[in-house]
Amino acid sequence: MIPALRVRGSGAQFVYDSLRRDILDLSLPPGSPLDEAGLSERFDMSRTPVREALMRLAADGLTATLPNRSTIVAPIDFATLPAYFEALTLMYRVTTRSAARRCRDGLDTVRAHQSAFAEAVEARDVLAMIEANRDFHVAIAHLGGNPYFTILFTRLLDEGRRILRLYYASFDDRLPHRYVEEHEAMIAAIEAGDADTADQLASAHAAQIVRQIQDYIAGSAADPLDLSRTGC
Numbered sequence: 001m002i003p004a005l006r007v008r009g010s011g012a013q014f015v016y017d018s019l020r021r022d023i024l025d026l027s028l029p030p031g032s033p034l035d036e037a038g039l040s041e042r043f044d045m046s047r048t049p050v051r052e053a054l055m056r057l058a059a060d061g062l063t064a065t066l067p068n069r070s071t072i073v074a075p076i077d078f079a080t081l082p083a084y085f086e087a088l089t090l091m092y093r094v095t096t097r098s099a100a101r102r103c104r105d106g107l108d109t110v111r112a113h114q115s116a117f118a119e120a121v122e123a124r125d126v127l128a129m130i131e132a133n134r135d136f137h138v139a140i141a142h143l144g145g146n147p148y149f150t151i152l153f154t155r156l157l158d159e160g161r162r163i164l165r166l167y168y169a170s171f172d173d174r175l176p177h178r179y180v181e182e183h184e185a186m187i188a189a190i191e192a193g194d195a196d197t198a199d200q201l202a203s204a205h206a207a208q209i210v211r212q213i214q215d216y217i218a219g220s221a222a223d224p225l226d227l228s229r230t231g232c
Helices: 009-026 034-041 046-057 078-102 108-123 126-144 147-158 161-169 178-194 195-218
Strands: 062-063 071-073
Touching: 009 034, 009 046, 009 108, 009 126, 009 161, 034 046, 046 062, 046 195, 062 147, 078 126, 078 147, 078 178, 078 195, 108 178, 126 161, 126 178, 147 161, 161 195
Parallel strands: none
Antiparallel strands: 062 071
């Protein structure tokens, strides 16, 4: 039982944060049941904050409601991954190119997220890596100045958090430092206003991620983390 040492009114946030972490880390695999009664017992609180937390997770696309109204961790539809990867790669390229074409300064926020990402990689803190990587690329998209690109890219990055978890798992959570350096190279290209190089770097960066994830999924059929057994 989790100790009830929480600020009054913070119960829903506590449940949301805990379940979100477990879902993104795949401790709760796709398809896992999320029973309100069981969660109320686990977190030692009433069903109201649990229900509120589940509603927020549903809005994030992390939970799904079945026809019988029971709630599960949202499946990952691997059949749609080729289309997802195509869209993701395009947005990596267009947002990084746009930032290089429009931006000569204003990179402080990008650098701050890159610093957080490098620290997370060093600490092997996977969830922090996912958050910092997402914020790094969203900040670059903001610099590009097209709000439609930013909204779409943010949505794709958020939808792909669990897929990115598989990416880091493929390295046993020890991400090679050269991928941190790839971010640094993107920053340098943006700062130099070199749109073509920025595009090439983003394209190569996306291709490496996609290839690594595809190879990991293809080789994981006999692995304990066989997501096809969880309904995805």
